[in-house]
Structures are given as C-alpha cells and as structure tokens.
C-alpha cells in the first residue's frame with residue numbers, strides 16, 4: 040500500500056475535501072482506490088457515520104455505488120461521500136479497461152470481474168453489463184470479502200447474498216471469460232479456448248509482494264524476469280509499475296505465452312511502450328540462454344512433487360503448469376546467469392514441497408519470508424489427490440496439507456525472497 044495515498048486519504052477525511060486524493064488516485068495506474076478502506080487506519084477513521092459491518096459491507100452499500108441515491112433531498116455523511124468518491128475512481132478505471140478489452144477481444148456482454156483493489160486482503164466481485172450508448176459499462180460491486188483464500192471464494196461470496204446477487208455470482212463463475220483485476224491490470228482468460236494456468240490467489244499474492252517491493256525503487260530502471268507467466272498477471276503488473284524499464288517473460292506453454300501477449304495489449308502495453316520494453320518468449324526456460332541479467336526474477340513454479348503423474352495430467356498445458364519441481368533447481372542454481380549484483384529472486388513455495396525448495400537454496404544466500412514461514416492457507420483442490428489416496432494420506436501425516444471437518448483440503452503458500460550473494 041502506498042504511504043502517500045494513505046496520508047492523502049487521512050487528510051481528505053479530516054478536511055472533507057477529496058479532490059487531491061482523487062487526482063492522485065487517477066494519476067497512479069496502480070493506486071489502491073477503494074482498497075484503501077481495508078487499511079486499519081482508514082477503516083477506523085471512517086467507521087463512525089457508516090453502518091456497522093466494516094469495509095466489505097460498506098463497498099456494496101447502495102450509497103457507495105449508486106449515484107441515483109445522491110439527490111438534493113438526500114443528505115449523505117462525509118464518510119458516505121468518501122466511499123462514493125473512491126468507488127467512482129475505481130469503477131471508472133475498470134470500465135475503461137473493460138472497454139479497451141472489448142475493443143480487442145470478443146467477450147460476453149454481461150459478466151463480472153474479480154478485483155483485488157490494492158492488495159490480496161480484500162476482493163470485490165464487480166458485475167458489468169455491456170457499454171451503453173454513452174460508451175460506459177454499467178458496473179456494480181456485488182459482494183466483497185476480506186482475506187480471500189480462493190480466486191472466487193464461492194461459499195463465502197454466496198453466504199449473505201440476495202437471490203439476484205446469487206444468480207449474478209453464478210453467471211460470473213460459469214462464464215467463459217475469467218476476468219481478474221489487480222494493481223491496475225485487467226487480465227482476461229478464455230476458459231474454453233485457452234489452456235492456461237491462473238490467475239489464482241497465489242498469483243495475486245506474488246504480484247502484490249513483487250509490486251510493493253518494486254515501488255521502493257526510485258530510479259525507474261528496474262528489470263524483471265518472470266519465468267512461467269501463465270495468463271500474464273505478474274508480467275503485466277510489473278510492466279505497469281513506474282519503477283520498471285524492462286520485463287522479460289519465458290513461458291513453455293505456447294497458449295500461455297499468447298495469453299500473456301494478449302493481456303499486455305489489453306493493458307495498453309506494446310513491446311516497447313513509453314517507459315518499459317517487454318519481451319515474451321515462448322520457450323522452455325534455459326538459464327544459460329536468457330542472455331541478460333535482472334534486478335528481479337519472479338516465478339510461481341509448478342510445486343506439486345508428482346512428476347510421474349504428468350502423464351495423467353497431460354504433459355503440456357495445465358499438467359506442466361502445476362507438476363514437477365525442476366524449476367526450483369533451474370532457478371536456484373543459476374543466479375549468476377540471471378541476476379544483477381544485489382538482485383533477488385521471488386519464488387512461491389507450497390507446504391507440499393517447501394522442504395525440497397528450501398533445500399535447493401544455495402548456502403550463504405539470504406532468504407526472507409514476507410508472509411512468515413507458515414505462509415497463507417489456501418484450498419488444495421487437486422483431483423490428483425483423490426486418485427492417489429496414499430499420497431494424500433502421506434501429505435496429511437507430514438502436516439503438508441490439512442483437512443477441515445467437511446473434508447476440504449488446504450495447503451500453505453509460502454513466498455520467499457532469495458538474495459543473490461554475488462561473492
């Protein structure tokens with residue numbers, strides 16, 4: 040979260056004048072917009088004057104999104120006006136991105152975007168219907184939840200929804216168009232035609248951690264290599280970051296490389312945009328053939344230690360996206376070919392393979408766990424587990440996965456930074 044934005048939000052609430060905050064939000068492509076209210080400081084400041092229920096219900100309250108409730112006969116509190124201003128910036132941004140997407144790709148005229156405003160601790164499902172004659176899409180926040188554990192936490196989304204909202208949520212889940220918004224990037228995956236992994240919550244977590252770190256660089260000349268971009272969310276958000284000058288992505292799955300290219304275009308990024316040059320290479324990652332070094336290497340690698348099951352999953356596409364641990368070795372034993380001096384690697388690990396991944400980090404290299412060693416608990420829903428009960432039992436016994444009372448399984452995703460020790 041951007042400290043300046045929080046300070047501006049505080050001033051805006053204290054003075055009742057939101058224009059400076061809104062201008063700053065409009066200027067920053069990756070501003071937190073409505074996500075600001077999930078920050079405890081801002082949440083505390085505005086809680087007075089709003090219905091109880093906290094950020095998730097404030098976002099979906101009608102005074103936030105429905106301008107028709109603003110009339111001369113209706114007096115709104117400062118807090119309600121504040122929320123409405125944040126929603127306006129947020130919804131306008133998504134509407135513009137959707138219009139741009141619709142000019143490039145055929146998508147359904149009605150659907151929903153799963154948004155992670157400002158971070159992964161708040162998700163909002165925003166429904167849209169096609170652009171009207173004035174050219175603007177009709178947007179509405181349907182539901183929102185704190186600390187989402189799945190891309191669509193369907194059960195939690197449905198919990199307190201009206202029948203009309205339930206229908207809209209179901210339509211969004213079954214739509215061929217998967218749409219995810221994070222840090223100024225709108226990502227589209229055609230679930231029918233594109234055999235591509237993600238975006239998932241892992242992707243958003245990694246993207247958020249990388250981008251928060253990129254924001255600390257003031258020289259605007261940072262370079263990033265992403266290995267296995269899948270649908271392209273991390274590559275696109277890194278390329279949109281004002282800190283970045285160069286982004287390279289290497290993807291073994293041709294469909295995924297094409298999907299990443301599409302999503303770069305959808306977000307207005309050409310191979311050589313104003314501030315950044317981006318290359319997407321559809322090939323297997325070979326450290327020695329990358330040919331340049333980077334300040335950051337990021338990868339959400341396959342982390343299911345079941346290389347022998349590739350056959351079952353299909354040795355390309357989705358199977359290759361989740362299974363086999365070779366990328367840990369390919370990355371962690373080749374820092375010299377990949378990183379600038381002082382550069383660092385951001386890797387996602389899972390509790391099902393973290394012992395292996397950690398053992399591959401060369402001695403003497405500094406490591407840091409941005410979400411702690413226990414990481415973030417998310418559902419582990421691989422059909423593979425049901426076909427291999429003995430594997431499931433061994434993971435449960437080791438404590439690598441957990442099962443809740445209703446039989447749902449969970450693992451922990453554990454992002455790790457590894458710093459290049461150039462000596």
Ligand SMILES: C[S@@+](CC[C@H](N)C(=O)[O-])C[C@H]1O[C@@H](n2cnc3c(N)ncnc32)[C@H](O)[C@@H]1O
Pocket residue numbers: 236237238239241242266267268269270271273289290291292295322323324338339340341342356359360361366
């Ligand atoms: C778990 S998915 C992550 C995708 C995306 N980064 C995300 O977080 O949503 C792993 C990706 O790495 C790609 N991949 C796997 N092995 C690879 C290799 N040796 N070289 C390049 N890409 C690879 C897969 O095709 C897949 O797109």
